[in-house]
Amino acid sequence: MDTVQPSYYITTPIYYVNAAPHLGTSYTSVLADVQARLRRATGHNVMFLTGTDEHGEKVAEAAAEHGMTPQEWCDSLVPAFKELLQLLDVTNDDFIRTTEPRHTAAVQRLMSVIKDNGYIYKGSYDGWYCVPEETYFTDTQVRHADEERGTEGEHLCPDCGRPLQRVQEESWFFKLSAFQDRLLELYRDNPHFVEPEIRRNEVVSFVEGGLKDLSISRTSFDWGIELPFDDGHVTYVWFDALINYLTAVGYGSDEAEFAYRWPAQAHLVGKDIIRFHCVIWPAMLMAAGLPVPEEVFAHGFLTVKNEETGATEKMSKSRGNVVSPATVVDLLGVDGYRYYFMTDVKPGTDGGISWGRMEQVYNTDLANSWGNLVSRTLNMSAKYFDGRTPVMPEGWDTVESPLSQVADGLVDRYLEAMYRFAYDEGAAAVMELVHAANHYIEDMEPWGLAKDPARADELAFVIGSLVEAIRVSAHLLAPLMPSTSAEVLHRLSAEGEVGTRDLKAACAWGGFAQGASVTKGDALFPRLVAEGAAQKGDKAKAAKGGR
Numbered sequence: 001m002d003t004v005q006p007s008y009y010i011t012t013p014i015y016y017v018n019a020a021p022h023l024g025t026s027y028t029s030v031l032a033d034v035q036a037r038l039r040r041a042t043g044h045n046v047m048f049l050t051g052t053d054e055h056g057e058k059v060a061e062a063a064a065e066h067g068m069t070p071q072e073w074c075d076s077l078v079p080a081f082k083e084l085l086q087l088l089d090v091t092n093d094d095f096i097r098t099t100e101p102r103h104t105a106a107v108q109r110l111m112s113v114i115k116d117n118g119y120i121y122k123g124s125y126d127g128w129y130c131v132p133e134e135t136y137f138t139d140t141q142v143r144h145a146d147e148e149r150g151t152e153g154e155h156l157c158p159d160c161g162r163p164l165q166r167v168q169e170e171s172w173f174f175k176l177s178a179f180q181d182r183l184l185e186l187y188r189d190n191p192h193f194v195e196p197e198i199r200r201n202e203v204v205s206f207v208e209g210g211l212k213d214l215s216i217s218r219t220s221f222d223w224g225i226e227l228p229f230d231d232g233h234v235t236y237v238w239f240d241a242l243i244n245y246l247t248a249v250g251y252g253s254d255e256a257e258f259a260y261r262w263p264a265q266a267h268l269v270g271k272d273i274i275r276f277h278c279v280i281w282p283a284m285l286m287a288a289g290l291p292v293p294e295e296v297f298a299h300g301f302l303t304v305k306n307e308e309t310g311a312t313e314k315m316s317k318s319r320g321n322v323v324s325p326a327t328v329v330d331l332l333g334v335d336g337y338r339y340y341f342m343t344d345v346k347p348g349t350d351g352g353i354s355w356g357r358m359e360q361v362y363n364t365d366l367a368n369s370w371g372n373l374v375s376r377t378l379n380m381s382a383k384y385f386d387g388r389t390p391v392m393p394e395g396w397d398t399v400e401s402p403l404s405q406v407a408d409g410l411v412d413r414y415l416e417a418m419y420r421f422a423y424d425e426g427a428a429a430v431m432e433l434v435h436a437a438n439h440y441i442e443d444m445e446p447w448g449l450a451k452d453p454a455r456a457d458e459l460a461f462v463i464g465s466l467v468e469a470i471r472v473s474a475h476l477l478a479p480l481m482p483s484t485s486a487e488v489l490h491r492l493s494a495e496g497e498v499g500t501r502d503l504k505a506a507c508a509w510g511g512f513a514q515g516a517s518v519t520k521g522d523a524l525f526p527r528l529v530a531e532g533a534a535q536k537g538d539k540a541k542a543a544k545g546g547r
């Protein structure tokens with residue numbers, strides 16, 4: 001552990017193992033991975049955590065349906081989550097499972113501390129429980145008859161509409177009500193604690209509406225972590241799950257590590273679980289006398305844009321519009337996948353995805369602009385400079401050109417956007433340089449300069465400026481598209497710069513290796529042929545021309 005560098009601790013929610021991982025899982029994971037890679041490249045000592053949430057009534061029920069023990073059921077599902085992370089080039093530093101002994105120890109310790117501090121008491125719970133969402137509701141919150149669904153008389157979940165379970169049992173409670181003022185103060189004093197703003201407003205008005213104490217233990221089933229102070233009770237699965245963020249950084253087991261890592265810099269979550277992360281979680285930490293995380297960033301939902309009607313729909317099996325991560329990777333490649341989801345859906349908002357739009361973004365930004373720039377420039381450099389990059393006159397990098405102008409201040413603009421998860425804006429800033437470089441080729445016509453030996457210096461300046469624009473763009477695109485950026489740097493004999501820890505220095509204008517060997521290589525992003533991609537997912541594989 002290098003404690004001299006600043007720590008950057010980022011997490012995804014731990015994924016609930018009730019089914020195979022889906023597009024939403026992969027979306028949050030890549031969102032976190034881009035930030036983790038960016039922070040590593042800017043000198044942070046990164047801890048990027050993801051994992052699986054394995055306790056609770058829903059898991060116990062699903063296991064029973066499949067004739068397995070809950071542990072066997074979890075063990076059978078976890079590999080698919082790990083494989084998806086690998087497929088998408090996600091560089092998590094740890095993968096936590098809530099059934100691990102290290103987590104049991106941390107949960108029991110935190111529960112004891114909160115109880116010793118007077119915020120946990122025994123009572124009895126009489127109310128409603130949504131098993132699919134593992135959430136409690138009071139009598140006044142439930143929805144009643146739903147005639148269309150033929151569930152008249154049943155009590156339905158106000159969030160998901162599914163039937164609720166009546167729960168009447170002895171339970172331990174967390175004094176959430178005691179934290180209303182301190183939470184409101186937190187949101188007021190740290191406006192970035194909940195991002196984006198629309199979610200902050202939602203959280204503030206929820207807390208202003210008053211907080212009720214929360215039932216945090218169950219006795220009617222046993223698939224969970226036993227309370228350290230009452231044997232027959234298992235910990236409420238959300239309490240258990242949230243504590244994973246402490247477990248993984250040494251809470252109760254490694255004081256030095258914990259002091260260095262906590263509080264986390266960013267929890268990434270879906271907008272549907274902000275109450276747990278922005279209300280219950282900081283209250284739990286306050287109750288235990290621990291600092292709260294710096295930021296909870298809530299992303300939106302991915303919806304599917306119906307290509308025929310233009311309407312935006314929820315992904316569902318019954319609509320037959322479920323998009324699987326593997327199918328998209330087949331079409332766009334891993335880097336194309338990452339670029340599309342991270343830049344075409346503005347992080348924080350809901351995104352209507354479509355096959356047609358994927359094809360369009362891929363062809364426009366990656367095949368025609370970025371890939372084409374790399375291929376044209378490297379071909380010209382190899383052709384005019386004997387398989388090498390040009391050797392430049394002294395001081396060339398201080399001569400202003402259309403490219404040096406766009407590159408000026410680019411890293412700062414890019415970082416300002418990327419640090420606040422505005423990946424669309426960060427990518428757009430880099431694409432300005434890419435577009436400028438393509439225009440520069442058209443304007444300067446290097447093939448004309450090459451015909452006139454008297455203009456050799458001009459030719460070197462033009463090709464050198466283009467190579468430099470490519471090198472800088474590759475660095476800035478690396479968090480989004482790690483393997484193609486590494487490939488580009490490799491083709492420029494700059495493989496030593498891959499994985500730089502000082503992005504700003506690496507992007508200083510004028511740094512390309514002069515007279516270095518150039519590898520032309522295959523197209524980075526072969527154009528998708530029109531046929532197919534705009535149709536359905538089952539045509540996705542056929543649509544990839546030439547790779």
Ligand SMILES: [Zn+2]
Pocket residue numbers: 130132133157158159160161162
């Ligand atoms: Zn529900």
